[in-house]
Amino acid sequence: MDHKTTKPTPLAAKAPRTKPAEIRLNELMTAAEKLFLAKGVEATTINEIVKEAQVAKGTFYHYFSSKNDMLVALGERYTADFLARLQKALDACPDHDWLQRLRTWIEVSVDVYAQTYRTHDIVYTNHHHHDRSNQARNALLDQLLAIIEGGQLAGTWRVEQPRVVALLIYSGVHGATDDIIAAKANDRARFAHQVADACLRMLPPPKKTTR
Amino acid sequence: MDHKTTKPTPLAAKAPRTKPAEIRLNELMTAAEKLFLAKGVEATTINEIVKEAQVAKGTFYHYFSSKNDMLVALGERYTADFLARLQKALDACPDHDWLQRLRTWIEVSVDVYAQTYRTHDIVYTNHHHHDRSNQARNALLDQLLAIIEGGQLAGTWRVEQPRVVALLIYSGVHGATDDIIAAKANDRARFAHQVADACLRMLPPPKKTTR
DNA sequence: ACAAATCGACCGACCGTCGGTCAATAAATT
DNA sequence: AATTTATTGACCGACGGTCGGTCGATTTGT
Numbered sequence: 459m460d461h462k463t464t465k466p467t468p469l470a471a472k473a474p475r476t477k478p479a480e481i482r483l484n485e486l487m488t489a490a491e492k493l494f495l496a497k498g499v500e501a502t503t504i505n506e507i508v509k510e511a512q513v514a515k516g517t518f519y520h521y522f523s524s525k526n527d528m529l530v531a532l533g534e535r536y537t538a539d540f541l542a543r544l545q546k547a548l549d550a551c552p553d554h555d556w557l558q559r560l561r562t563w564i565e566v567s568v569d570v571y572a573q574t575y576r577t578h579d580i581v582y583t584n585h586h587h588h589d590r591s592n593q594a595r596n597a598l599l600d601q602l603l604a605i606i607e608g609g610q611l612a613g614t615w616r617v618e619q620p621r622v623v624a625l626l627i628y629s630g631v632h633g634a635t636d637d638i639i640a641a642k643a644n645d646r647a648r649f650a651h652q653v654a655d656a657c658l659r660m661l662p663p664p665k666k667t668t669r
Numbered sequence: 670m671d672h673k674t675t676k677p678t679p680l681a682a683k684a685p686r687t688k689p690a691e692i693r694l695n696e697l698m699t700a701a702e703k704l705f706l707a708k709g710v711e712a713t714t715i716n717e718i719v720k721e722a723q724v725a726k727g728t729f730y731h732y733f734s735s736k737n738d739m740l741v742a743l744g745e746r747y748t749a750d751f752l753a754r755l756q757k758a759l760d761a762c763p764d765h766d767w768l769q770r771l772r773t774w775i776e777v778s779v780d781v782y783a784q785t786y787r788t789h790d791i792v793y794t795n796h797h798h799h800d801r802s803n804q805a806r807n808a809l810l811d812q813l814l815a816i817i818e819g820g821q822l823a824g825t826w827r828v829e830q831p832r833v834v835a836l837l838i839y840s841g842v843h844g845a846t847d848d849i850i851a852a853k854a855n856d857r858a859r860f861a862h863q864v865a866d867a868c869l870r871m872l873p874p875p876k877k878t879t880r
Numbered sequence: 881a882c883a884a885a886t887c888g889a890c891c892g893a894c895c896g897t898c899g900g901t902c903a904a905t906a907a908a909t910t
Numbered sequence: 911a912a913t914t915t916a917t918t919g920a921c922c923g924a925c926g927g928t929c930g931g932t933c934g935a936t937t938t939g940t
Binding site for chain 3: 476504515
């Protein structure tokens with residue numbers, strides 16, 4: 459049979475078969491994310507991913523060592539983005555208005571999380587939350603802790619266990635946000651405000667509000 | 670062919686091949702939980718589960734429609750147990766000491782969660798947290814909300830958004846607890862206390878602690 | 881009282897699919 | 911031209927899930 463003798467793709471631009479690693483990586487990740495979002499991680503096969511990304515199966519494994527490795531990469535991208543958005547909002551705050559910085563951190567967290575929770579889920583289901591090496595959690599937590607300690611030093615509030623409070627706010631914000639995810643942006647803003655109010659009560663000003 | 674002429678199992682007790690459904694169900698669930706805990710859900714095969722439970726593969730599918738169905742069943746068992754433990758602790762509290770009831774709910778949650786988080790993870794990874802039908806979350810949340818509203822009615826505290834506060838405490842407790850899971854029971858108790866302290870600050874007594 | 885009919889828990893060989901491998905090929909780089 | 915790097919897709923073994931069938935117990939018919 460003589461079918462297809464090399465076939466140099468006669469028409470259209472030759473469309474180079476190889477691409478810079480960065481591009482391929484991105485195309486694969488984007489394809490995977492799209493499918494994961496559409497039908498779930500388990501239900502998405504490698505064959506579907508490579509078909510979507512227009513490459514052969516082997517290429518997937520040239521860039522990722524496993525399906526799970528892809529998930530990790532997607533997670534890193536997600537977190538970097540989350541962190542960056544928070545940082546940007548924080549940069550727009552007066553440097554020493556700790557109350558506003560904390561409120562901003564909380565409200566923006568609620569907002570960004572509400573917008574991106576579907577990807578968050580995909581990327582962190584399978585991850586055990588207790589994983590010490592969970593970079594995501596740690597980076598975000600450190601950012602929050604820095605604010606709490608900043609305000610502490612500046613005398614904006616006085617908390618006994620900054621780390622415990624940070625943990626509570628961090629987890630509380632994400633968990634609570636699950637509840638209003640379906641809501642319109644409007645209600646979300648109101649909700650974010652309520653969350654921030656409740657959280658801020660955990661950080662009393664340095665009088666004696668003992669109980 | 671005459672192989673096996675009824676063979677009434679000559680020695681030892683007849684050892685009935687069949688068992689009440691409840692027993693088999695339990696044996697399968699226990700076998701599965703053990704293996705899931707030991708090597709993870711993904712890495713555990715149905716064949717391993719049935720081997721551990723001493724039945725054939727078909728029997729597994731006689732009781733469970735899929736591996737995931739088993740996970741769901743395990744989850745229900747876990748939650749029922751969690752809820753029961755909390756309820757028991759609550760029953761030991763003075764009926765109208767809302768402060769103590771809330772503190773108990775929080776501290777026992779931390780403790781039970783710290784003891785059982787490995788099963789929790791197994792059983793709730795794969796579950797999307799936003800799942801409206803998440804019975805687990807709802808039952809626990811309702812229990813907590815009832816306390817908050819009880820205290821509100823009794824005038825023990827005054828919160829504007831009981832549900833938001835419940836959400837924050839519920840999520841905060843679980844998330845924060847991840848952090849001290851490795852600790853000894855001793856430190857866990859101290860930690861639970863700190864968590865409760867911080868949380869209770871979100872529920873100010875009905876003076877004017879505005880901010 | 882006995883046998884035939886019925887039931888359903890239980891079995892395990894089998895199947896299709898999927899994640900992952902690898903030897904071969906093509907392009908890029910030196 | 912030689913060497914390295916990107917890409918391909920046929921192939922493999924393992925796994926989740928299916929299905930025709932067995933066997934002891936219980937109910938029904940006589």
